[in-house]
Amino acid sequence: MTLGEAKDFSYLYSDETKARKPSPLKTCIHLFQDPNIIFLGGGLPLSDYFPWDNLVVDSPLPPFAKGIGAPLTGTKEDSLKVSIKKQDQSNGTIPLARGLQYGFTNGQPELIKFLKEHNTIIHDMKYADWDVIATTGNTNAWESTLRIFCNKGDVILAEAHSFSSSLASAEAQGVIVFPLPIDQNGIIPEKLEAIMDNWNPEAAKPKLLYTIPTGQNPTGTSLADDRKEKIYRIAQKHDFIIVEDEPYYFLQMEPYIRDPKERTAKKLTHEEFLKSLAKTFLSIDTEGRVIRLDSFSKVLAPATRLGWITASKSILQSYVYLHEMTIQAASGFTQALVAGTLNSWGQDGYLDWLLGLRHEYTLKRDNAIDALHKYLPKTDAFVVNPPIAGMFFTVDIDASAHPEFKAKYDSDPAQVEHAIYEKVISSGVLVVPGSWFKTEGETVPPQPVESKMTGNRNEIFFRGTYAAVSPEKLTEGLKRLSIALKEEFGL
Amino acid sequence: MTLGEAKDFSYLYSDETKARKPSPLKTCIHLFQDPNIIFLGGGLPLSDYFPWDNLVVDSPLPPFAKGIGAPLTGTKEDSLKVSIKKQDQSNGTIPLARGLQYGFTNGQPELIKFLKEHNTIIHDMKYADWDVIATTGNTNAWESTLRIFCNKGDVILAEAHSFSSSLASAEAQGVIVFPLPIDQNGIIPEKLEAIMDNWNPEAAKPKLLYTIPTGQNPTGTSLADDRKEKIYRIAQKHDFIIVEDEPYYFLQMEPYIRDPKERTAKKLTHEEFLKSLAKTFLSIDTEGRVIRLDSFSKVLAPATRLGWITASKSILQSYVYLHEMTIQAASGFTQALVAGTLNSWGQDGYLDWLLGLRHEYTLKRDNAIDALHKYLPKTDAFVVNPPIAGMFFTVDIDASAHPEFKAKYDSDPAQVEHAIYEKVISSGVLVVPGSWFKTEGETVPPQPVESKMTGNRNEIFFRGTYAAVSPEKLTEGLKRLSIALKEEFGL
Known part of the structure; x- marks a missing residue:
């Protein structure tokens, strides 16, 4: 099946995003790669002066037979060494000479490649021109999302109880958060639809729905799969973007069984595991209306300060323009160590890790x-x-x-x-x-x-x-x- | 001499900063340390599940006798191993169990301690309640500075030619940048004063002066020491904040001598080196009117994405509130590796490194x-x-x-x-x-x-x-x- 292209949602952008001009310096950056040009254009320090080489870290070895929390012996039994050189690029690692230099605001290619492959394993993408960029975590990615779409006085939708810091970001920017009724299965589509159908015609309509579908903070609830389909249709009808903030997505667990004797410690196969996961808004999205925020904070470690956004290429471009003026890029050490570890584990190894997390939680x-x-x-x-x-x-x-x-x-x-x-x-x-x-x-x-x-x-x-x-x-x-x-x- | 306290400049803050409420979650965070309380308040993953231990990197050994760019042999002759454990905290390193966890938005203590000591070596601080927080580099720190102080329509001052990305940040936020005349020695105080004295009384006065005093981008000029004193007095008279963006401060060089035969390769002592450095706005500031942005991008490596702000405690608090909703903290890997390296080198070793940079440049x-x-x-x-x-x-x-x-x-x-x-x-x-x-x-x-x-x-x-x-x-x-x-x- 040939997939369609994402729609253009740039009419929903904030004044700030519309005013943001790409730097004139970008118009010559392609000459950096031109072998006929001596490029004296950019203030890049020589990598000779980066005072590091031979970065090594021990990581547990898939399939993590003793559990993901078992202390490492440092032997080949249970550990592998992720080794990153300044110049050498074997094993899919990011050489420090590149990883610690300016550039790659989108994320280093070795990391992005892994994340895109991971995405295609997890989501059933339904349009062609989606992409992934690296972030410094979902807190920043959400704050940036507000900057990209909202002017002061704009309205967004969110669960009636939601992560206080996400709400506070909006409030400080002068964005009004309209609370949506929720129950044990999350946002109630019928109530959302009634709210939108009866929206004051004098008032501006909401641009974004901010939701934490899985293991919602603070309610702990998860949005039922069939509700996501309905909510997506309401988003189409009333033309708002869905931002799915999913830091807890891979902390999905076995259903709770009251009687401990009836619980099975049966280990899921990868196939069973993938089938068990909640359907994502990304898997429903046919037109680039969903922006998904993923993070390594809960899955690897919070202060990696690394995550990724999946969305249409055109929406991601506005994040890149913003990132060039803010974070520039995620830390090169983090990208090198995370990409090095994940590429050593492989996609299967990473699924083993996520299965291990599921067991522990x-x-x-x-x-x-x-x-x-x-x-x-x-x-x-x-x-x-x-x-x-x-x-x-x-x-x-x-x-x-x-x-x-x-x-x-x-x-x-x-x-x-x-x-x-x-x-x-x-x-x-x-x-x-x-x-x-x-x-x-x-x-x-x-x-x-x-x-x-x-x-x-x-x-x-x-x-x-x-x-x-x-x-x-x-x-x-x-x-x-x-x-x-x-x-x-x-x- | 007893130093005075910084003034309160909060009346210059943006509406956004004034609206930013500290999270209610912060009101209970002190209970996290209380041994009598079982703290079920925060979504912190167990560090058992951080998949890394024994992080090691080779760094050159002070005093970098073969030059800072010499390749490492990996032997004790010219290299030292910076070694970071998950739990162990010897040698002033940040254990990964803490370094990769949430928290320490200000920066990990081992890093901040080094930076504060470094600051007191470089600057002659003239008020008591200054402090330092870690950033993800000066690009983000400057963009945050605009958010903290400026509303749409506010005016700031900057050199008539300045770093395009810094100007573009302001422009996208709707902040007007008033260009200041410059010559070979930077901003001309007399012209600045005339501009300010004749400022349209109907118009709002500028809140900030943004300047790159040393090795200015793009002009390559450096602001003369005596001009800084004058500019500081004008800032007091017309009540604006001075933001000194100093990524190139430690790329100060020997004066250019036209005849190569008259150049000496004499190595400066630490004392001579410190004496040779330009006077900083921070060293003039008696009332917390200066915000200094420092960065490791040009001194260690750009994608460390690590820098620091020096300012009064009260101004820094507004950065921390903003950071809690944006970057949260600089990458834990970066902080651990940079603090580990700097603490291994010591303050003297770091001065050797900076002297080496001076020589190369x-x-x-x-x-x-x-x-x-x-x-x-x-x-x-x-x-x-x-x-x-x-x-x-x-x-x-x-x-x-x-x-x-x-x-x-x-x-x-x-x-x-x-x-x-x-x-x-x-x-x-x-x-x-x-x-x-x-x-x-x-x-x-x-x-x-x-x-x-x-x-x-x-x-x-x-x-x-x-x-x-x-x-x-x-x-x-x-x-x-x-x-x-x-x-x-x-x-």
Whole structure:
């Protein structure tokens, strides 16, 4: 099948993006490669003066038989050496003489090639002229996305609770975030459609939908596959771009099974693993309407400060122009070490790594949910939704079940939330109040947005993570949380 | 002497900076360190899953006796191994378990400590509450500076020719850049003062002066020390911030001596070296009015994507808030490798490295200027100003000396520039037209700005670099340039 080309969405760009002129210096950069030209055009230091050579790092060896967290012995049994030279370019590594020089704002070719191959394994791309560029992570990629599309006063859509830093970026730029109702399966397409169909005809329509489809932060929910198809159709109908911010995509887990005896530790094949993954907006997109933000932060390590954007070539070009004036490129050391490692592992080895992550996070999640089931008071006032992806769980609480809801807290769920937060900290555990993640942009047109899960306006929730601590500490922490809630609610 | 505190310049901030609220998550982050709290607050992956350990790199050994560009043998004679472990923190290295984790937006402590010590060696700091934060290089640091201070429509000051990418950043943000007259010694204080004294009282006054004081890009000039004092006083009088963008500061060279026989290859002591360096705006600043941007791009390698800002603690805090929503932090690999290398070298070793750079760039500059003197036609129409710092030289040309200035080019120097550019390329060398770097912001109030050097409105110039190519190629390139000019001017 011949795939079509992406549409031109440049009419959605911000004034800033429209004003951004390519540097005149770029008009001569092709002469840099011309053997007949002595190029005295650019301030590039000689690589002779880069004070490094023979960069080496130990990495675990696929298929990571002892688990991805097992300490390395440094022997060939379980380790491989990724070796990067200043000049030599064997094994798909980026030589430091190039990797540490200016250039390649899009990302070094050895990295981009791996990422594009990876993309074609994960997504079922439905248009021809998509591409990939390297980023310094999704935080920056999202902030840049706002700069590229939004003027002050523009409106975007986002889940009613979303990552506070993403919302704060928009707010600081003067962009209004319209909150979308969500439930256990994420954004509710019917409600989104009703909102858009009834959008105030006087007001500018939203340019972007910002969503964290998988293991959403803070709710821990994942957007159901069939909803993505519907949301994409609404995006076409109302002409907005979908930005899928997917740092947790490869932290998808086995479904939670309440009875530990019924859990199987069966290892998935690569084929089963790929089939198990959520359908992506990218796989639905036929016209370059989706911008996907991927990151190594949760999959390899946060301070690689490396990720990638997948989108149409034409949209990516505006990121490149912006990057030339901002980050220029991701760190050359990071690109060399990550590309060196991934190319040593190969695509199959990387799938083994991701499978290993799936296994570890399944154990962590099970551990957390088991503890909550064990220790939390058995009452309808406390609901735990076992997540199927990501780092976060939530405990949803009916604030009106608090014995002093009316008398002491004036029937205000926010006051109950605050009281619980203080109680929880004094009990020696920290979980984060859901209200800290509330999408607080003006609702244009004014539209009541229901609470996260139930439509119950007295529902509050707390976000916790099972990612960051050992199983023992996690269990102890959740015990403390449960005791705090029991005491607070007089149970 | 007890130093005073920096003034509060927050009234100069942009609307965006004023609107930027610290994340509520930051209010609980101190509990992360509390041993009595089990912290389930943040989505931090376990460092067990970072797939790297035993990061090692060879670096040259101070005092770099064979020159900073000599290839490494990898033996103890000339090399040292910088070794970074996942957990171990000996030798001032950043353990990867911390270095690759979230956090330390300001920069890892081992790096910041080195930079602060380095700063106190280089600058004579005159107020107490200065500090340093890590950046991803000066391009991003400058773009962030614009975001922090400027609204659309604000005015800043800059050299009449300046780095095109810095100007383009401002332009895209809708910031107007007012061009300042310059001569061989940089900005002319008397002209700056006259401009400011006569500033249209109806118009908003500039918030920032953007300057590249040392080895300016593109003019190759350096701002004289006594002018800095005067400019600082004007900044106080008219209340603007000085941003000194100093990527070339450590590419200061020996003065150019025309007769090669009179050149001495005498190696400076550290004391002589430090005394030879240009006075910095930072050393003059008594009230936190200066923001200095330093970078490792020209001193170690461009794609380290690492630099630092020195400013008052209170101004730096607004960068940190912005960085939390953008870059988050510089790459952990880069910070670990750069801090590991610098801490292995020590402050003295780093001065040796910088002395080595000075030596190499002096040779390169001499080579370039010698060739220009040798090959360029001997006429007042072509002037070469030997730079004392940086990567760039310029050839200044009186366009009116072109035999067809009136007849063919309509007495328009821009047309002569374009004709020369085409001629030069067809002769097999590339140098960059000065007009590409013209600061083209509106002049408010309308004010004629003289040409770069002479006040001659027919003066044009071309920028070349001696940094990027070998001595042989450079000589050949400048020969081609000279022949092209000779032919074009019928000499």
